Amino acid sequence: xxxxxxxxxxxxxxxxxxxxxxxxxxxxxxxxxxxxxxxxxxxxxxxxxxxxxxxxxxxxxxxxxxxxxxxxxxxxxxxxxxxxxxxxxxxxxxxxxxxxxxxxxxxxxxxxxxxxxxxxxxxxxxxxxxxxxxxxxxxxxxxxxxxxxxxxxxxxxxxxxxxxxxxxxxxxxxxxxxxxxxx
Amino acid sequence: xxxxxxxxxxxxxxxxxxxxxxxxxxxxxxxxxxxxxxxxxxxxxxxxxxxxxxxxxxxxxxxxxxxxxxxxxxxxxxxxxxxxxxxxxxxxxxxxxxxxxxxxxxxxxxxxxxxxxxxxxxxxxxxxxxxxx
Numbered sequence: 064x065x066x067x068x069x070x071x072x073x074x075x076x077x078x079x080x081x082x083x084x085x086x087x088x089x090x091x092x093x094x095x096x097x098x099x100x101x102x103x104x105x106x107x108x109x110x111x112x113x114x115x116x117x118x119x120x121x122x123x124x125x126x127x128x129x130x131x132x133x134x135x136x137x138x139x140x141x142x143x144x145x146x147x148x149x150x151x152x153x154x155x156x157x158x159x160x161x162x163x164x165x166x167x168x169x170x171x172x173x174x175x176x177x178x179x180x181x182x183x184x185x186x187x188x189x190x191x192x193x194x195x196x197x198x199x200x201x202x203x204x205x206x207x208x209x210x211x212x213x214x215x216x217x218x219x220x221x222x223x224x225x226x227x228x229x230x231x232x233x234x235x236x237x238x239x240x241x242x243x244x245x246x
Numbered sequence: 247x248x249x250x251x252x253x254x255x256x257x258x259x260x261x262x263x264x265x266x267x268x269x270x271x272x273x274x275x276x277x278x279x280x281x282x283x284x285x286x287x288x289x290x291x292x293x294x295x296x297x298x299x300x301x302x303x304x305x306x307x308x309x310x311x312x313x314x315x316x317x318x319x320x321x322x323x324x325x326x327x328x329x330x331x332x333x334x335x336x337x338x339x340x341x342x343x344x345x346x347x348x349x350x351x352x353x354x355x356x357x358x359x360x361x362x363x364x365x366x367x368x369x370x371x372x373x374x375x376x377x378x379x
Contacts, residue, residue, distance in 0.1 A: 089285055093262070096283075110352045110378060114317070118355070121319055125285055186362070194366045196324055206320040214355060 081147040122207040131160040153238040256297040274306040279314040282322035291325035314348035346372040
């Protein structure tokens with residue numbers, strides 16, 4: 064019982080809203096969003112923050128659905144991980160999923176560019192890509208990352224951990240301030 | 247001989263991830279509302295595009311578009327823009343097109359999204375806040 068209480072205290076202190084480990088297909092993505100939404104409605108009184116977080120989290124989850132590599136399809140496969148926590152001043156979204164090494168260079172380049180852009184530059188870039196209707200260069204994740212950066216007003220933090228010659232784990236972290244983000 | 251071509255309205259009920267659509271060619275009232283968060287929105291919006299393509303070939307004198315999203319994902323934004331581009335293009339042929347963009351009060355991001363579309367299209371939107379859904 065003591066062990067359980069300690070475990071409960073640890074989880075509670077880390078303000079975990081959702082943790083998930085495993086492949087995320089369309090059905091699971093819907094289930095995750097359906098789980099998060101009412102929790103968010105209870106926890107966050109500010110509509111602006113609530114909707115912002117929901118949108119950002121949705122983009123993160125759908126990026127994973129579109130681009131993850133199934134654990135079972137590769138050697139050294141790792142499950143996808145998602146962690147959503149509510150801290151005093153911000154929500155924190157952490158994800159980890161397997162990606163093909165072929166994608167790393169372009170993805171890294173894109174995220175690094177996004178992280179250098181000012182709010183106005185992010186907006187210009189966002190509208191340009193949207194208007195061009197050309198998602199092929201970056202894929203659907205390209206616009207998704209810009210949207211996440213615009214909405215959160217924060218740097219997109221990421222890392223790649225090599226699994227083998229063909230695949231790596233892509234870890235991603237974004238925070239969503241609980242006060243109105245400066246744009 | 248007067249030829250009158252009427253299109254049946256396009257009415258699509260809302261789902262958890264796709265919006266309510268009610269496009270009425272005879273009245274010129276076009277409503278879209280709810281959520282647009284499907285993973286593959288092009289599949290859903292194909293039916294809307296097919297209808298809109300027919301409409302722009304024989305439009306009414308006035309087209310009033312009313313948009314009120316609670317959420318839409320970035321994948322949907324491209325589809326939404328495509329429809330708005332087609333309908334806005336009617337202005338070039340002298341047809342009156344008015345677009346009203348609704349957003350939940352305090353949802354500044356959704357208001358900004360309307361401004362973004364307006365900027366891309368170079369068409370002024372009427373922006374109207376509504377009480378929280």
